[in-house]
Structure formats: structure tokens, C-alpha cells
Amino acid sequence: xxxxxxxxxxxxxxxxxxxxxxxxxxxxxxxxxxxxxxxxxxxxxxxxxxxxxxxxxxxxxxxxxxxxxxxxxxxxxxxxxxxxxxxxxxxxxxxxxxxxxxxxxxxxxxxxxxxxxxxxxxxxxxxxxxxxxxxxxxxxxxxxxxxxxxxxxxxxxxxxxxxxxxxxxxxxxxxxxxxxxxxxxxxxxxxxxxxxxxxxxxxxxxxxxxxxxxxxxxxxxxxxxxxxxxxxxxxxxxxxxxxxxxxxxxxx
Amino acid sequence: xxxxxxxxxxxxxxxxxxxxxxxxxxxxxxxxxxxxxxxxxxxxxxxxxxxxxxxxxxxxxxxxxxxxxxxxxxxxxxxxxxxxxxxxxxxxxxxxxxxxxxxxxxxxxxxxxxxxxxxxxxxxxxxxxxxxxxxxxxxxxxxxxxxxxxxxxxxxxxxxxxxxxxxxxxxxxxxxxxxxxxxxxxxxxxxxxxxxxxxxxxxxxxxxxxxxx
Numbered sequence: 001x002x003x004x005x006x007x008x009x010x011x012x013x014x015x016x017x018x019x020x021x022x023x024x025x026x027x028x029x030x031x032x033x034x035x036x037x038x039x040x041x042x043x044x045x046x047x048x049x050x051x052x053x054x055x056x057x058x059x060x061x062x063x064x065x066x067x068x069x070x071x072x073x074x075x076x077x078x079x080x081x082x083x084x085x086x087x088x089x090x091x092x093x094x095x096x097x098x099x100x101x102x103x104x105x106x107x108x109x110x111x112x113x114x115x116x117x118x119x120x121x122x123x124x125x126x127x128x129x130x131x132x133x134x135x136x137x138x139x140x141x142x143x144x145x146x147x148x149x150x151x152x153x154x155x156x157x158x159x160x161x162x163x164x165x166x167x168x169x170x171x172x173x174x175x176x177x178x179x180x181x182x183x184x185x186x187x188x189x190x191x192x193x194x195x196x197x198x199x200x201x202x203x204x205x206x207x208x209x210x211x212x213x214x215x216x217x218x219x220x221x222x223x224x225x226x227x228x229x230x231x232x233x234x235x236x237x238x239x240x241x242x243x244x245x246x247x248x249x250x251x252x
Numbered sequence: 253x254x255x256x257x258x259x260x261x262x263x264x265x266x267x268x269x270x271x272x273x274x275x276x277x278x279x280x281x282x283x284x285x286x287x288x289x290x291x292x293x294x295x296x297x298x299x300x301x302x303x304x305x306x307x308x309x310x311x312x313x314x315x316x317x318x319x320x321x322x323x324x325x326x327x328x329x330x331x332x333x334x335x336x337x338x339x340x341x342x343x344x345x346x347x348x349x350x351x352x353x354x355x356x357x358x359x360x361x362x363x364x365x366x367x368x369x370x371x372x373x374x375x376x377x378x379x380x381x382x383x384x385x386x387x388x389x390x391x392x393x394x395x396x397x398x399x400x401x402x403x404x405x406x407x408x409x410x411x412x413x414x415x416x417x418x419x420x421x422x423x424x425x426x427x428x429x430x431x432x433x434x435x436x437x438x439x440x441x442x443x444x445x446x447x448x449x450x451x452x453x454x455x456x457x458x459x460x461x462x463x464x465x
Contacts, residue, residue, distance in 0.1 A: 239303045239304060239346060240305060242303050243303055243305035243309065244341070248341055
């Protein structure tokens with residue numbers, strides 16, 4: 001993909017655009033913001049002008065960000081590592097908002113490794129580094145030492161990071177988040193990988209196609225718990241995770 | 253030492269070695285606090301809070317002498333279960349949103365129509381209900397179409413029991429706890445073997461946590 005970046009100072013990205021695109025933006029000194037994350041205070045309901053209410057909360061967040069942020073460009077990965085819903089959202093945003101929207105397909109296969117996923121950092125910090133890392137053409141966390149896992153978190157970075165507070169620091173990260181750090185979002189084999197030796201929470205955003213994979217993997221895992229969460233984690237969902245980690249022995 | 257299960261509609265309170273007592277939540281003194289508690293209102297009323305699924309699981313461990321069991325708690329606001337296999341937690345669920353307020357709805361309808369379901373058998377008809385509010389709509393429609401009030405509410409109770417049964421994974425045998433245990437029509441409506449443990453299972457779980465840590 002060749003972009004005219006001459007007038008672009010600030011760009012939003014959705015998903016994990018290909019390394020070549022990230023490198024082009026990075027080398028051009030363009031400020032990148034991750035539109036998958038909650039960046040503005042506006043209510044998620046604002047997205048209803050472009051998307052149905054019952055829709056992936058991440059993509060609704062993308063739309064809210066796109067409507068409220070002053071951006072010169074939005075780059076959306078619509079490749080096999082993303083989803084149909086992202087492709088539809090990209091089309092709608094291209095037609096309905098003023099900011100130019102370009103789509104790309106990430107099929108990268110070069111592995112950048114998973115030092116963050118296997119580190120002893122708090123799970124929230126791990127997820128922050130993984131999502132921040134999408135904006136960089138390299139993995140800046142290679143020095144992090146691995147720790148033995150006591151639990152697993154499988155899934156995408158949740159819209160509501162607060163549920164990650166429930167996990168201990170020795171939780172390893174699997175699923176699409178692991179693919180993100182590895183910069184291979186379309187690597188289905190890596191995405192389906194998990195550790196059967198540790199209790200694992202299989203998470204997906206409600207209304208996401210990955211709910212099927214998450215539930216299937218949880219059912220196949222010797223000690224898995226499936227949860228799906230929409231915009232924010234409910235008290236019962238948090239309690240389920242908390243109880244699972246304690247009763248499974250993952251958290252002493 | 254006061255331990256308590258502060259439920260949405262009823263609180264179960266045990267002090268030292270006394271038999272636990274039940275108090276309607278609305279009648280409990282606003283300043284009442286426990287040393288160790290669980291339940292919907294437990295966090296703000298106690299020095300130490302234990303989440304309800306953990307209390308339920310520990311209660312099951314204390315009361316059920318089996319390595320494999322499924323314990324389902326049916327309360328006013330929610331339903332939750334734990335399943336153990338080979339003495340270890342195997343699955344769990346907590347349904348507090350979709351499918352919620354079933355117990356509360358039954359109590360509301362019993363009072364409204366002046367009905368008593370502490371004795372009863374499995375109703376012949378069932379209502380496919382997904383939550384208390386939708387269930388109530390179905391009841392009012394059925395009654396306005398000529399169904400007897402008792403028959404309509406009993407059908408709702410059976411529908412709720414069948415929902416809870418499916419939510420728990422359609423087990424062959426289920427241990428029941430929570431306020432709906434006292435509703436015989438509800439218990440009889442389960443399409444599987446039921447063993448009623450009563451309303452103090454979470455209290456027993458808290459006691460086990462006190463002794464075992």
C-alpha cells in the first residue's frame with residue numbers, strides 16, 4: 001500500500017496494520033493513535049449513528065473515536081486477522097466521516113516474539129505494552145525476562161481493562177493478544193495456542209466471532225473458563241473470574 | 253463473630269454458634285455489619301467480603317461428601333452454580349443479568365395473586381421464559397386469555413426451573429440451595445434428581461473459609 005502522507009500529522013489505526021504500513025507511518029514521524037482503545041469521554045451510544053447498538057464494543061469504540069478525534073488519516077486492517085465487522089465498519093466510516101479511511105490486509109508471517117506475554121508484569125501493564133506496541137515497527141520489550149505461568153488469559157485486549165486487575169502477575173497471555181505482540185494477527189495457529197497446564201480464562205468481546213473459538217477452546221481445555229464481555233465487565237463476570245482463579249488454585 | 257449472607261431480598265445471619273436466622277433485607281438495620289460476609293450487599297456491610305461463587309463452592313465442599321457434584325443456587329436476583337469433578341472445580345456460572353430476578357418475580361406474583369407454592373407438584377404446563385420481566389408479561393397474557401392464576405404462575409415456576417436446569421448444563425442430579433428451595437413446585441419442576449440443601453449453604457461456605465482459610 002502506498003500512502004500520500006505529505007499532509008498527515010496524526011493518524012488513527014484499527015487492528016494491526018501490516019508492518020510495512022506501520023514502518024511507513026513511523027518513519028514519517030506521524031503520531032499514531034490506537035482507535036481500538038477508549039480515547040475520548042464521549043458515550044459509546046454516539047456510535048449508534050453509524051453502527052447498530054448490538055455490535056462489537058471495540059468497533060463501536062473505533063467509531064466514537066473516529067467521530068471525535070481530529071485525525072488526518074485512519075488506517076484499518078481488514079485482513080484475515082481481523083473480521084468482517086471491521087471491514088463493514090471501515091466502509092461505513094469511509095462514507096460517513098470526514099477523515100480519509102484506508103484499508104489494508106495484514107498477512108505478515110515474521111515472528112517478533114512474546115516477551116511481554118510471558119513476563120511477570122501485571123496483566124494490565126502487559127496488555128498496555130502489547131497494544132502500544134502495535135504503533136511500533138519493532139518489539140521494544142525483548143529484555144523482559146520470562147516467568148513461569150500460574151494462569152492464562154486467552155483473547156483479545158478487552159475494551160474494559162479493569163477485568164485484568166483480577167489476575168496475578170504470573171498470568172501468561174494467549175490468543176489474539178499474543179498474535180498482536182508477535183505482529184502476526186492472522187496467525188490462526190498461534191491464536192489457538194494455549195497452555196493446558198495452567199487454569200486459563202478464555203475471553204472474547206460479546207458479539208465477536210471469536211466467541212465461538214473462545215468457548216470451544218475453553219471446553220477443550222482441562223481447566224478453562226469462558227467469558228464474554230460487552231462494553232464493561234459486569235459484577236457477575238468479575239466474580240466468576242475471581243472465583244475461578246481462586247478455586248482452581250491459580251491464585252493462592 | 254457475625255457471619256452473613258446479605259442477599260437481595262433476604263439476609264441469612266449466623267452469630268457465634270447460634271442457629272442462622274433469616275431477616276428480610278428491607279428490615280435490616282442500615283448500620284448492621286458482619287465480620288465476614290457474602291452476598292449482593294455483602295461488600296458494604298462487612299469487614300471481609302467473600303464472593304458468592306466462592307462461598308457457594310466452599311459450602312458445597314462442606315455439605316456434599318462427593319467428589320463429583322453440581323450445586324445450583326437459586327436466589328431472588330440471580331442463579332449460580334458450581335460443578336466439581338474428582339474433587340476439583342470443573343465449571344461454574346453466574347447469571348445475574350439475562351435470566352435474572354426469577355426468584356423475585358415468583359415472590360411478587362405469589363403475593364399479588366395470594367398463592368402458596370411451598371407445597372406442590374410438577375406443573376403440567378410450562379412457560380418458556382428468559383427473564384422475570386418477560387415472564388411476567390407471559391403470565392398476564394395467559395391469565396387475560398382465561399388461564400387460572402395458579403396454573404399460570406405454576407407454569408412460570410416450571411419454566412424458571414427448566415431454565416436453571418439448562419443453565420447448569422442439564423445434569424443428572426442437582427443439589428439445590430437458595431430461597432427457591434422452599435418452593436416445592438420449583439423443586440419438583442426439575443427434570444432430574446434433586447437434593448435440597450436449604451438456604452444456608454453460603455453460610456456453611458463462610459464457616460469453612462473461617463476454619464480452612
